[in-house]
Amino acid sequence: MIAISAKNLTVSYNRKPAIKGINLNIKSGRVIGIVGPNGAGKSTLMKAMLGLLPVDTGEVKFFDKPIDSCRKKISYIPQREQFDWDFPINVTELVMMGRYAHIARFGFPNNNDKQIVNRALEKVGMYDYRKRQIRFLSGGQQQRIFLARSLAQESEIYFMDEPFVGVDAKTEMAIFELLKELREAGKTILVVHHDLAKVKDYFDNLILINQTLIAYGETNDIFTRENIERAYGGKLTILQKTEELVN
Ligand code: ADP
Ligand code: MG
DSSP: OEEEEEEEEEEEETTEEEEEEEEEEEESSOEEEEEOSTTSSHHHHHHHHTTOSOOSEEEEEETTBOGGGSGGGEEEEOOGGGSOTTSSOBHHHHHHGGGTTTSOTTOOOOHHHHHHHHHHHHHTTOGGGTTSBGGGOOHHHHHHHHHHHHHHHTOSEEEEESTTTTOOHHHHHHHHHHHHHHHHTTOEEEEEEOOGGGHHHHOSEEEEEESEEEEEEEHHHHOOHHHHHHHHGGGSTTTOOHHHHHO
8 A cells, every 4th residue: 555655746945956856655564764865855855745844846645645634644753953852841741742633622631642642651661751851851762752752643654854863772772673563563654864774674665865866665676886876976985885785
């Protein structure tokens, strides 16, 4: 089943294109990496798919419908630094935001919502921190509660922008295990990621992007030296040898 289709997506900032003519059909039940160098338009692509940015051209559908008819089913974890962590709320309150799509307008969380939030906190190992103000959390803990918020929303499609940045190795493993569980449950997970080392382990499918779509498909088919160099150009060799990555 096609979970997301994007047709001819072009987005500009101040008339300068950040992504150009992107076409994608994304199947459900996969973990999909969006990979490319800094400034390649990864976050822009994600926001454009979510309808958070005005597009120059293009159209995005979720399960063949416009996003407005299925927002409840779609959750988004922005890049951690784009969030205001000084906001004076505690962990439970932040995770409860995931339930708002389900709570009637002007309504209040009921016992079911509270149970779902507590279960999500347990799942990410943050239940003991449930009363803590969010500004006192470490980077890894912040990422865990973002994930808990997404889990509490009980969505079908998960968008995550650089969820592994600034988290400890243990949290990275825990997050990845959860992503696999979500996939087993048939969910679709898109992850912006810039560290090429783990790409083969983490992602079933890969979107390689640098303004235009460089390659898209099964990771094993398209994570090749040629494609990586097309996406990263001269930026790669300084940091990593492609030979080591693709072998
Ligand atoms: P990535 O997530 O791959 O690092 P982005 O999607 O954030 O890339 O950015 C793509 C390009 O668009 C970059 O050149 C960036 O500087 C530019 N850009 C991103 N956001 C804005 C913005 N709000 N205003 C102007 N330019 C932007
Ligand atoms: Mg980004």
